[in-house]
Amino acid sequence: MQDLISQVEDLAGIEIDHTTSMVMIFGIIFLTAVVVHIILHWVVLRTFEKRAIASSRLWLQIITQNKLFHRLAFTLQGIIVNIQAVFWLQKGTEAADILTTCAQLWIMMYALLSVFSLLDVILNLAQKFPAASQLPLKGIFQGIKLIGAILVGILMISLLIGQSPAILISGLGAMAAVLMLVFKDPILGLVAGIQLSANDMLKLG
Template sequence: MMHYFRDNDLYQHLHDMVWNSDIPVLRVIAIFILLHCVAHYLVLPYLDRKVARKKTSKLTIITHHHFFHRMVLTLQGAVLAAQLSFIVNPHHEILAWILTGARIWTLTFALLAFYAFIDVICDLLKTNLQFKGLPYHGLQQSLKLVGAVIYIILLISLLVDKSPLILFSGLSAIAAVLLLVFKDPLLGLVAGIQLAANDMLQPGDWIELDSLGANGSVQDIGLTTVKVLNFDNTITTIPTYTLVSGSFKNWRYMVEHGARRIQRTINVDIATVRILSPEGKQAIVNHGALAPLMAADSAAETNIELFQEYAKAWLAQHPAIRTDMTLMVRQLQSTTYGLPVEFYAFASQTEWIAFEKLQSAIFSHLMGVISLFDLKIHQLS
């Protein structure tokens, strides 16, 4: 078999090209091997040891995405292609094929290095609190898509040996097809830019979009879809463009400002509402359980007005109620279910479980003291 291989024309051609040709192929091979050894056995191991020794987050991020490794491989291909481009001539087809392979190698690892660079930049920005909430996943996908399109065009131009500008000029002829194929990514790209520029949405935001059944925390903002983890642990995927073309409710402002609205009613039996005599009013005000009324200058004429004044004064003294925001106790239009008394306030507790616990404590107290005003809660008989 070895004898057959040596008699083969390809073997003879390679042998003559390396040993008997005036083309400096040995120099090209030697430089390529030398560069490979220096990069992979000296430089990269040194960087890995330095990162392992310092253990800083920024260096770890860079090495985690193999940015330096891909840059070194890109450099190797570029050096090989540069050397071959000076010595290749039409009479050496094998060298021409090797040159094409080196250029494809360079182009491919340049794309991978570009991907790694995007990942590194996004991960570094995530560590900065100022940029932490940006939709990085969608931006990464958008930039990688652009890089992939440019890579494909350059690769085709390399294989057919035509200028990339010719291919770019020809894109106008198939623009309609490209728009159809890349419709969702293009719409997602535009929507992602709008969401980021207007600070409309960030990972971790709690949003509501009833038309699509979304009511939960944003887990991921991608190029074409936004993933929402609902409160019942189901996942809803929303087209990114839908969030820009339509409307949705975002609860982030509530969390950032530490103020969650309380708006509930107690239906009072209208038959128990009455005018208070001065003695009866004073007896209620002096009750030990209604201390907030003593400090209030009450002008109430009825027991329900006095209850409203007490509720407002008591809420104003509550440590979990924001007194710098709207605080109101009012009557609504009476119905067959009684006279609704609405309590409108903002709590400093925004976390769901803590907020519900606070609401329960507040309304348990209010319903517990309402009988001290000779009022009754309306109940259907």
């Protein structure tokens, strides 16, 4: 980026100070983010939603209801901001570190929410089949969401404190008793549902 600014200075015959260059860079990143947001949410997703509502295909309507593509679009926006931060800002500077950290936190959060939406889509579709009613799918998916949230939470905390996730994971052993106590009911419900389903002990009607 500094080379590009130097070329602009040579061509225009002016000298751009550090503050001005930073304002220009953040302006470019902001405008790009706004343009991408408008294209994705106001054009692409609105068009998709209109077609999904008009369509008779159930899976399209379920995807729209669970906002899967909305969350994927936000994830993509975070990736684009992160790429711009790496491209425009000098590595190791405070501005680059702050922007990349915020972008990566954004990506992790919306990637997790996208997975949650995908699981909800699968669950809603599965519940349309009679055979799925005999399976504890809701409990299983809640367990997957819980594990995913814990893992992403560890990654986000490790990013903020600048430490390896392995250090935080190694400390989970001491928190196991607390986690078991807090999430006792969901865990017991999941185990009971799996046992009932595996032994065919419960049926509708």
